[in-house]
Amino acid sequence: MKEIDSNINIIGGGLIGSVTAYSLSKMGFNISILESKASYNENNYSDHRTTAISEGTKIFLNKIGVWKQIHPFCEPIKKIMVIDRNISNQLEFDNIRRKSNLGYIVQNKHLLKIFYNHLRNQKNITIFNNIQIKDFQIKKEKIITHSNTVKVTANLNIAADGKNSFVRDYFKLPYFFKDYKKNAFVTIFTHTKDHDGTAFEFFYKNGPLAILPMKKIKNNFCSSMVWTNNTRFVNNLFEIDQEALISILNKETQNCLGDIKKIITKQKFRLSAHINSKFFEKRLIYLGDSAHSFHPIAGQGWNLGMSDVESLYNLVLEYKSIGIEPGDSFFCKKYHNNNFYKAYRLYQVTDKLDNIFKITNPLIYLGRSTGIKLINKNIKLKHRISDFAMGIS
Numbered sequence: 143m144k145e146i147d148s149n150i151n152i153i154g155g156g157l158i159g160s161v162t163a164y165s166l167s168k169m170g171f172n173i174s175i176l177e178s179k180a181s182y183n184e185n186n187y188s189d190h191r192t193t194a195i196s197e198g199t200k201i202f203l204n205k206i207g208v209w210k211q212i213h214p215f216c217e218p219i220k221k222i223m224v225i226d227r228n229i230s231n232q233l234e235f236d237n238i239r240r241k242s243n244l245g246y247i248v249q250n251k252h253l254l255k256i257f258y259n260h261l262r263n264q265k266n267i268t269i270f271n272n273i274q275i276k277d278f279q280i281k282k283e284k285i286i287t288h289s290n291t292v293k294v295t296a297n298l299n300i301a302a303d304g305k306n307s308f309v310r311d312y313f314k315l316p317y318f319f320k321d322y323k324k325n326a327f328v329t330i331f332t333h334t335k336d337h338d339g340t341a342f343e344f345f346y347k348n349g350p351l352a353i354l355p356m357k358k359i360k361n362n363f364c365s366s367m368v369w370t371n372n373t374r375f376v377n378n379l380f381e382i383d384q385e386a387l388i389s390i391l392n393k394e395t396q397n398c399l400g401d402i403k404k405i406i407t408k409q410k411f412r413l414s415a416h417i418n419s420k421f422f423e424k425r426l427i428y429l430g431d432s433a434h435s436f437h438p439i440a441g442q443g444w445n446l447g448m449s450d451v452e453s454l455y456n457l458v459l460e461y462k463s464i465g466i467e468p469g470d471s472f473f474c475k476k477y478h479n480n481n482f483y484k485a486y487r488l489y490q491v492t493d494k495l496d497n498i499f500k501i502t503n504p505l506i507y508l509g510r511s512t513g514i515k516l517i518n519k520n521i522k523l524k525h526r527i528s529d530f531a532m533g534i535s
C-alpha cells in the first residue's frame with residue numbers, strides 16, 4: 143500500500159475534479175486525485191455530450207490559463223431562439239449590447255482532454271486510477287483516505303465524484319432528490335442549413351428540445367440535441383433505424399436547420415435533480431455534481447460546478463495570503479455559505495422552467511404566448527434573461 147501526504151486530495155477526476163486540481167495546483171499546493179475509472183485516454187472516452195460554456199465560466203477558464211486551448215474547439219452561441227410549440231411563437235435573444243456571445247458549445251471529450259493535458263504537465267499533481275475508497279478518518283488537523291491501493295493524508299478532501307457521490311453516501315448526508323421520470327435523448331447530427339451560431343430551445347408538451355450549434359465536422363454543418371421525453375419514447379428512438387429517426391427529428395426541429403443528414407452519435411440519460419443538505423463535512427467539501435445536479439434545460443449544471451470551483455479558488459487564495467492551510471471548519475462552512483444558495487436558486491429556475499412550458503391548459507397557453515410577446519418588447523427584461531443564460535447574473 144502506497145502512502146502519500148498532500149495538501150488537497152480530490153475524489154473524482156471528471157470535468158469538475160480535473161479543472162479544480164489544475165486551478166489549485168497553480169498556487170503551489172500538492173494535489174492528489176483519486177479516480178475510480180482507468181487512466182484517462184481519449185480513445186476509451188464514451189461521453190458524446192456537448193457542454194454550453196457560459197460567459198462567466200469562460201472568464202474563469204481564461205484566468206487560470208486554459209481558455210486559449212479550449213477556444214478553437216468552441217462554436218459561439220450568437221443567438222437563442224425560444225419556441226413555444228410552434229416556430230411562429232418565438233422569443234429571440236442576442237447579445238449585441240455587450241458585444242460578446244451568449245455562450246460557447248464544445249464537446250466534452252475536448253474539454254477533458256485539454257484538462258488532462260494540463261494536469262499531466264503539473265509536477266505537483268498525482269493521479270491515482272482504478273481507485274475504490276474504503277473509508278475516511280479524521281486525525282487532528284488531517285483527513286485520511288483509505289483506498290484499495292493508496293492511503294492519502296491531506297488537509298482538505300474535495301468530493302467531486304458526481305451525482306451518485308460515494309462520499310455523500312459514506313457520510314450518510316441527507317439530500318433533496320427529484321426524479322423527473324424522463325430521459326434525455328442526446329445526439330450529434332449534421333444538417334443542410336448553416337446554424338449561424340443559433341441555439342434553439344423548443345418547448346413541447348413532453349419536455350424541452352434544445353439544439354446547440356457546433357463546429358463543422360468534416361466540413362458538414364453540425365449541431366447537438368438534448369431532447370427530454372418519456373422514457374419509453376426515448377427507448378424507442380434507439381430501436382428504430384436511422385432513416386426513421388431522421389424523419390422524426392426533422393418533424394420536431396421544424397426545418398430550422400434545413401434537413402437532418404446524418405446521426406453521428408446518440409446517447410440517453412435518466413433525468414433527475416438533487417441538492418445536498420450541506421456542502422461540507424469535517425475537512426471535506428462537495429463540489430460540482432457531487433453537491434448538486436439539475437435538469438439540463440438551461441445547460442447550467444457544469445457551469446454552476448465551475449462557479450463552485452471559482453469560489454473555492456478565491457477562498458484558497460484568501461487563506462494562502464494570510465498563511466493558513468485551507469481545510470479548517472471555518473473554511474468549509476464559508477465555502478458552503480458562498481455556494482449553497484446559488485445551487486438552490488438554479489434548481490428553482492430549471493425546475494419551474496420545465497413546468498411552465500409543460501402546461502397545456504388553453505388559458506395558460508394564451509398567457510404564455512402573451513408573455514412571450516411582452517418579453518420580446520421589454521428590452522430590459524430580455525437583457526436580464528440573456529445575462530442569466532450567460533451565467534453573469
Ligand SMILES: Cc1cc2nc3c(=O)[nH]c(=O)nc-3n(C[C@H](O)[C@H](O)[C@H](O)COP(=O)(O)OP(=O)(O)OC[C@H]3O[C@@H](n4cnc5c(N)ncnc54)[C@H](O)[C@@H]3O)c2cc1C
Binds near residue numbers: 156192274429440
Ligand atoms: C444530457 C445532459 C446535458 C448537459 N449539458 C450541460 C451543458 O450544456 N452545460 C452545463 O453546464 N452542464 C450540462 N450538463 C451537466 C454536466 O454534464 C455535469 O454538471 C458535469 O458533467 C458534472 O461534472 P462532475 O465532474 O461534477 O461529475 P462527473 O462528470 O459525473 O464526474 C465524476 C467523476 O468522479 C468519478 N467517480 C465516481 N465515483 C467515484 C468514486 N467512488 N471514487 C473515485 N472517483 C469516482 C467518475 O468516474 C468521474 O470521473 C448536462 C447534463 C446532462 C445529463
